[in-house]
Amino acid sequence: MIDILKTRLIHWKKQWMSLLFWLAFPTIGTILIIYTTTAIQQDSQVPVGIVLEENTPLASELYHTIQQTPLIRVVDVTEAEAKRKVETHELDSAFIIQEGYEEKIQKGNRNWLIKSYTSDLSFAYTPVKEMIISLVQEDTGRTKTAHIVRQISEGSSKQWSIEEIIVKAKEIQQEENLLRSTFSFADGEQSRSENEVTIWNTWGLWAVLSALSTLLIFDWVIKERKPILFSRYAFMRFSVKSYFLQNLLIYTIILFIIDLTTAYLFHVFLNEELTLNWAVLLFIHRLTMNTTAFLIGLLFRQILVYYSVSFVIALFIAIISGAVLPNDGLTSRFTWLEILNPLHSFLNEEWMNPWIIVCVVLIAIWKTRGVESHA
Amino acid sequence: MLSVESLSKSYGKKEIFKDISFSVQPGNIIGLVGENGAGKSTLLSILATLQSPEKGSIALFELDYKSKKREVRKHIAFVPQDIALWEDLTVEENMMFFEKLSWKKKGKEELKQLCSNVKLDRWNERVKTLSGGMKRKLNLAVSLIHDPELLLLDEPTAGIDLKSRKEIGNYLKKLALENGKMIIYTSHDMDEITNLCDQIICIGEDPFYQEILTETGKNILSF
Ligand SMILES: Nc1ncnc2c1ncn2[C@@H]1O[C@H](COP(=O)(O)OP(=O)(O)OP(=O)(O)O)[C@@H](O)[C@H]1O
Ligand SMILES: [Mg+2]
Numbered sequence: 164m165i166d167i168l169k170t171r172l173i174h175w176k177k178q179w180m181s182l183l184f185w186l187a188f189p190t191i192g193t194i195l196i197i198y199t200t201t202a203i204q205q206d207s208q209v210p211v212g213i214v215l216e217e218n219t220p221l222a223s224e225l226y227h228t229i230q231q232t233p234l235i236r237v238v239d240v241t242e243a244e245a246k247r248k249v250e251t252h253e254l255d256s257a258f259i260i261q262e263g264y265e266e267k268i269q270k271g272n273r274n275w276l277i278k279s280y281t282s283d284l285s286f287a288y289t290p291v292k293e294m295i296i297s298l299v300q301e302d303t304g305r306t307k308t309a310h311i312v313r314q315i316s317e318g319s320s321k322q323w324s325i326e327e328i329i330v331k332a333k334e335i336q337q338e339e340n341l342l343r344s345t346f347s348f349a350d351g352e353q354s355r356s357e358n359e360v361t362i363w364n365t366w367g368l369w370a371v372l373s374a375l376s377t378l379l380i381f382d383w384v385i386k387e388r389k390p391i392l393f394s395r396y397a398f399m400r401f402s403v404k405s406y407f408l409q410n411l412l413i414y415t416i417i418l419f420i421i422d423l424t425t426a427y428l429f430h431v432f433l434n435e436e437l438t439l440n441w442a443v444l445l446f447i448h449r450l451t452m453n454t455t456a457f458l459i460g461l462l463f464r465q466i467l468v469y470y471s472v473s474f475v476i477a478l479f480i481a482i483i484s485g486a487v488l489p490n491d492g493l494t495s496r497f498t499w500l501e502i503l504n505p506l507h508s509f510l511n512e513e514w515m516n517p518w519i520i521v522c523v524v525l526i527a528i529w530k531t532r533g534v535e536s537h538a
Numbered sequence: 539m540l541s542v543e544s545l546s547k548s549y550g551k552k553e554i555f556k557d558i559s560f561s562v563q564p565g566n567i568i569g570l571v572g573e574n575g576a577g578k579s580t581l582l583s584i585l586a587t588l589q590s591p592e593k594g595s596i597a598l599f600e601l602d603y604k605s606k607k608r609e610v611r612k613h614i615a616f617v618p619q620d621i622a623l624w625e626d627l628t629v630e631e632n633m634m635f636f637e638k639l640s641w642k643k644k645g646k647e648e649l650k651q652l653c654s655n656v657k658l659d660r661w662n663e664r665v666k667t668l669s670g671g672m673k674r675k676l677n678l679a680v681s682l683i684h685d686p687e688l689l690l691l692d693e694p695t696a697g698i699d700l701k702s703r704k705e706i707g708n709y710l711k712k713l714a715l716e717n718g719k720m721i722i723y724t725s726h727d728m729d730e731i732t733n734l735c736d737q738i739i740c741i742g743e744d745p746f747y748q749e750i751l752t753e754t755g756k757n758i759l760s761f
Contacts, residue, residue: 166639167638170638173634174624174627176631177626177627177631391621391622392622394586394588394618394622395680397586397587397588398614398616398681400639400641401639406639
C-alpha cells in the first residue's frame, strides 16, 4: 500500500497543477457561484433608506416587514443623511417612520404617519409607498376593528383590550395563511417562502461539480490500462486488479479528506451544518462516486471518449438531480429518474444508497472474475 | 533451467507454430530468428506467461507454468517489442515507479547503475523526449530491476546504434556467463546473433534462413 502510494505520488508530481485544480474545483466553484449569485441578487436590490424615529412595537414591525421584502435593501439612516443620499441617488428613496406613529394609528389617525424623500430617479418609490400604505392600512384597519369590536361588546361580560383583539386578529390571519398553504401543498405546488434568497442549493451544486471532477480525476483508470503496460504489470509484486483496487482506495481516502475540508469550508463561508451524521453521509457519497467513476473508467479505452462521456454524465446528473435547477415536475412524472440518480440518496440525506451496493457488487465480480486481459 | 515441451499455438484456425521443444541451461544465450510474422513474439510472450499455448508444457526451475504462474513470474524479465514505459515521467521516475512495484527493493544508486549498464545516461530526461534507441535501453533496464533469472527480450537492440548495441551485447553476455542468467532474445541482426548466441532457434522453415544459419556454424533448432 505504501509502495502503491509512492508510485501514485510519482504520477501526481507530474500532474500536480491539473490534479490540484480538479480537487479544488467543486469546493471553490460552489463557493464562488453562491457568492456571486448572492452578490448579484443583493446588487439588484433597491437601496431604500429608513429612518425609525420611535421604537414602539408597531413601528418596528413595519420596519421589519419592509426589510424582509425581497427586492428592497434597507439602509438605516438619519433624516439628514436620507435627504442627502436621495439627492445624490445613493438611495432610491427614503421613508421616515415618524415619532408618534403607533399613537396616531391607535387613534385612527392616518395622516402624517410617514414622511418620504424621493428624487426624479426614484423608481422604487411608488411600489414601496404602496406597500407601506397597505401595511399601514392593515395596522390602522386592525386597530379600528378592535375599537369597533370593543364598542359592540361593551356591556357584555367579557371585556377585550385593544391589544388582545389585535393579537387575536393576527392569529386568525396566520391560521388562514397556514390553511391556504397546506391546501396548495396538497395540490402539488411547492410553497416557497418569499424571503429565500439563495436559488442554489450548496451541496447540490457541489455534488454536480464534484461528480464531474471525480470522473476527470479517475482518468488514471484508462491511462493505466494501456494494453502494453500489462506486460509490465504481470511482473510486479501485486496482481493487476489489486494494484487498481489499492489505487481506488488511495483516491477514496484523499478525496474524502478533501470532502471533509469542503464541509468545513462550507460551514465557515456558507453557514452549512457540520455534523458527524453529515460526515458519514459524505463518506457514503464519496464511496459511491469513486466506485462509479472506477467502473465507468473500466468501460473505456480511449481517453478522449471518456472525457466527453464524463461531461455528458455530469450534465445528465445536473438535470435529473434537480440539484441545480428545481425539477419537481420531471421527477414526479418519472419516479424512476430518482432511482437512477446517484446523487438522490445523498441530497435527501438517506443512508441507504442503492448505487453503492450495485457498484460494490460489480467491483467484487470484476475482482473475482479471474482472467487478466493483457492482449 | 527452462524446459519447453511440444509447444503449439494457433490463432483461431491459423497455426503459428507446432511442436516446439527445447531447453535452456543457466548461462545460455538463445537467439530466436524467423521472418516477420513467423511467431517469435508469440513464442516469447508464451514463455513469459502472458499467453497460454494450445498444447505442450513449460517449466522453469521445475516450476510448472500452469500451476505456479505467479511463482514463475518472479524469475522472469520480459522486454516487450513495444515500449512499455510512462512517457510523461523521466528515466529516474520510471525506474523508481517500477522498483516500487517490484519484488526486489533497489536503491537509487543501484537503479542508476542498472541504467548505465545498458548505456543509458539520461537520468533526468523525460521518456517522451528520448530517442527511439534510448527508450529501448530503458525498456530493457526496467525489466531487469527484480534480478530475474530468465530474460526474454523481444528485439532489444532494434534501432540502437552500433556502439551501444555492442555494449548491451557485452552486458548480456556478462549476465549469462558471470551471473548464470538464461537469455532468449529475438533479433534480425544475424551478426549479432552469431556473436552472442550459443544456440539458435529458427521458426518457420524458410530455406533462406536455413542457408544463412548453417553458415554460422552454430547449434540450430528449426521448427
Ligand atoms: N492476437 C492475435 N490474434 C490473431 N493473430 C495474431 C495475434 N497476434 C499475432 N498474430 C499473428 O501471429 C503471427 C505471428 O506474430 P508474431 O508477432 O509472433 O510474429 P514475429 O515473428 O514476432 O514477427 P516480427 O518479426 O514482425 O516481430 C502473425 O501472423 C500475426 O499476424
Ligand atoms: Mg515480433
